[in-house]
Amino acid sequence: MPKVKIARKATAVDMTPMCDVAFLLLLFFMLTTKFKPDEPVTVVTPSAISTTLLPQAKVALITISKDGRVFFGLSDQNQRTALIQNISTSYKLGLSAKEIRNYELASSVGMPIDKLKQFLQMTPQEQKKYNQEGIPVDSMHQELSQWLDYTVNVNNNDPKLKFVIKADDNTKFDVVNKVLNILKKDNHHQVHLITSMKTIPPGTPAYETAKQSGTLDSNGG
Amino acid sequence: MADVDLASGSADKRHKGTRSKKLSTRVDMTPMCDVAFLLIFFFMITTTLQRQKTMNLYLPHDVKNEDQQNKVKESQALTILMGGDNNLYYYYGIGTEAAKDPANKIVKSTYALKGGIGEVIADKWNSVIKNSGGRDSMVVIIKPTKAATYENVVSVLDDMNIYEVKKYALVPATVNDKKMINLKRAASGLPPIVDSTSAGQ
Secondary structure, eight states: OOOOOOOOOOOOOOOHHHHHHHHHHHHHHHHHOOBOOOOSSOOOOOEESOOEEOOSSSEEEEEEOTTSOEEEEESOHHHHHHHHHHHHHHTTOOOOHHHHHHHHHOSOBOOOGGGHHHHHTSOHHHHHHSOOOOOOBOSSSBOHHHHHHHHHHHTTTOTTOEEEEEEOTTOBHHHHHHHHHHHHHTTOOEEEEEEEEOOOOTTSHHHHHHHHHTOTGGGTO | OOOOOOSOOSGGGGOOSOOOOOOOOOOOOHHHHHHHHHHHHHHHHHBOOSOOEEEEEEOOOOOOSGGGSOOOOGGGEEEEEEOSTTOEEEEESSSHHHHHOHHHHOEEEOSOSSSSHHHHHHHHHHHHHHHHSOGGGOEEEEEEOTTSBHHHHHHHHHHHHHTTOOEEEEOOOOHHHHHHHHHHHHHTTOOOOOOSOOSOO
């Protein structure tokens, strides 16, 4: 019986296809990724059963910190540029190109308009350390509606623009109410509140509805 | 590294002159692959995996004309009052009945679903369906005082979603509401509720 010769094969594996796949995935992640914008304050959002996702485009975010300071930010960077340019011209702030660039890079800013220039002169590192005062929302003197008006202008009255409120668990309703009233007065009647997910308690009507529609599993209930 | 070149033998020594070595055209892809996966890993970690969830809140138009306002029937309404320090009170109706006898009509409760406001909503819900048919006829009026926290408000709004209450109104508590809470608290020997600003709305 002849000996069966086992052919000697190279142990090398061709890495090219694997590499292709890896780069394909890399490209996908690079294009789809959206870095978490660093926030001026840490906000712990309350939990709710709501599963509606935060719209990705055209979001005007109003952040309210624990101590009642109000911050305002736009999701779109180009719109942020237009917004700050408009604010700068109409309030005669005379912001330089560098200061405008600084605003573009900041996610949310909570400064009274007259102190905006002073804040934007700082480097991003200094801005992070700086304790922002918050946008005034008192009924006697409030600037939030100006920000909202200019945002609507920049968006050409696009109905897709969403107003989102992100407030902390321990924010007093007093401040939230002031913000809601300003939004209402400016005819923005649909507001989104950012919440963190919680499971639907069993035995409640919402639980039954979710069970019937088969969405329960995705909620982890 | 991983590529073992079997073609290279020891035959080269025989040739004289400067003939260049025949090099394999294959490039080892392993390090490149490593780098690519490392980068993928980085993007996967930094990317916001879960988009934030939102709860929709509709702010109704202010109606000046009283004829256009929605009238709420006393029998179909449940009013929830929220004070500071996680205090929660409720009464049935829109306040006309409760104002007559705050000490007995206003009830103290908690934010808990079981044994708290959740059960109250469920009970009211059942009684409204029994008495007046449609489940959509029940109206919950949510009245947070200035000292109530955002968490409290969202928690009650969430209860509306949990119990599928279709009609609810978020109205800031008035001076009268605060007076009623304080009367109730006085009746049970408690000091008045803490409110950041004493002035009315």
